[in-house]
Amino acid sequence: MFRKMWKQKVMMVIGLFLCSLLLGAYGGNLQLAEGSQTVEQENVEFQEHGDKKGILVISFGTSYADTRKVTIEACEEKIAASFPDYEVRRAFTSSIIIKKLKERDNIQIDTPEEALNKMKDEGFTKVIVQPLHIIPGLEYEEVLAVVNNFRGSFKELTVGRPVLYGIEDYKQAVEALKQQLPALDKDHAVVLMGHGTTHPANACYSCLQSVLNDEESNVLVGVVEGYPGIDNVIAKLKRNNIKEVTLMPYMLVAGDHAINDMAGDEEDSWKSILEREGFKVNIYLHGLGENNSYQEIYVQRVQDCIDGNPLGIEEE
Ligand code: CO
Numbered sequence: 001m002f003r004k005m006w007k008q009k010v011m012m013v014i015g016l017f018l019c020s021l022l023l024g025a026y027g028g029n030l031q032l033a034e035g036s037q038t039v040e041q042e043n044v045e046f047q048e049h050g051d052k053k054g055i056l057v058i059s060f061g062t063s064y065a066d067t068r069k070v071t072i073e074a075c076e077e078k079i080a081a082s083f084p085d086y087e088v089r090r091a092f093t094s095s096i097i098i099k100k101l102k103e104r105d106n107i108q109i110d111t112p113e114e115a116l117n118k119m120k121d122e123g124f125t126k127v128i129v130q131p132l133h134i135i136p137g138l139e140y141e142e143v144l145a146v147v148n149n150f151r152g153s154f155k156e157l158t159v160g161r162p163v164l165y166g167i168e169d170y171k172q173a174v175e176a177l178k179q180q181l182p183a184l185d186k187d188h189a190v191v192l193m194g195h196g197t198t199h200p201a202n203a204c205y206s207c208l209q210s211v212l213n214d215e216e217s218n219v220l221v222g223v224v225e226g227y228p229g230i231d232n233v234i235a236k237l238k239r240n241n242i243k244e245v246t247l248m249p250y251m252l253v254a255g256d257h258a259i260n261d262m263a264g265d266e267e268d269s270w271k272s273i274l275e276r277e278g279f280k281v282n283i284y285l286h287g288l289g290e291n292n293s294y295q296e297i298y299v300q301r302v303q304d305c306i307d308g309n310p311l312g313i314e315e316e
Pocket of ligand 1 (some may be wrong): 195257
């Protein structure tokens with residue numbers, strides 16, 4: 001019985017000690033009478049301070065390390081430097097490229113779904129998904145579909161828009177393109193090689209051409225897979241009496257399409273076709289991701305997400 005009382009005393013002392021610790025943790029300003037409100041406010045503040053914010057940058061990907069570094073990585077780094085409160089992650093949409101990088105280079109890259117799952121597991125609360133894609137085509141829709149499966153997994157989840165979306169975006173893209181255009185004279189044209197798609201967003205390339213034509217410009221848009229093809233472009237070049245052509249990829253990276261389909265020595269590359277047609281051909285083998293102004297476009301897309309205007313809708 002004596003032992004039991006001793007034990008009770010010890011428990012009481014420990015209990016009081018713990019209570020004082022808890023009260024001490026709130027500091028001197030906690031008044032128990034209005035405690036509930038104070039604690040609630042502190043919780044809200046804690047949640048905001050405790051937000052784990054991330055930006056998932058998604059691109060098709062490329063297996064060419066050189067261009068990956070100066071395009072995709074450069075864009076990711078620019079975004080990371082512009083938003084230091086956010087942790088920047090990477091995902092590729094192409095499973096073929098992911099597989100190739102893993103098998104050949106032992107580089108592990110996440111799919112958008114894997115990346116979002118990791119961010120969910122690691123307790124991210126605010127996530128911005130920014131695609132580096134050019135048009136709102138099949139891959140962009142795929143990204144939207146994946147993101148939809150994560151609604152409710154984060155406090156905030158926003159997807160930025162690709163380069164060509166609203167009409168102001170086209171004007172911005174044309175301005176940004178000027179940074180990489182050579183000096184053009186009457187018989188020298190630039191031919192952009194876009195990717196092209198079976199998706200209705202293929203019309204983006206014709207809209208880009210239209211916005212380019214709003215100013216006097218010798219820049220023509222063609223695509224590898226879709227309309228307008230190189231034949232349509234050649235017809236226009238001839239109508240405009242063009243003698244010299246500079247070929248440029250209108251793609252994020254100067255990867256397989258740019259190196260082979262555009263600039264390759266195979267007889268069906270655009271370079272070979274144009275040379276056979278009698279044009280002098282110059283090659284500009286740099287992806288849009290290398291262009292500072294395009295990097296800046298992606299930064300602005302992210303900023304629009306933060307500002308609650310991911311689609312960049314202009315106020316009337
Ligand atoms: Co392709």
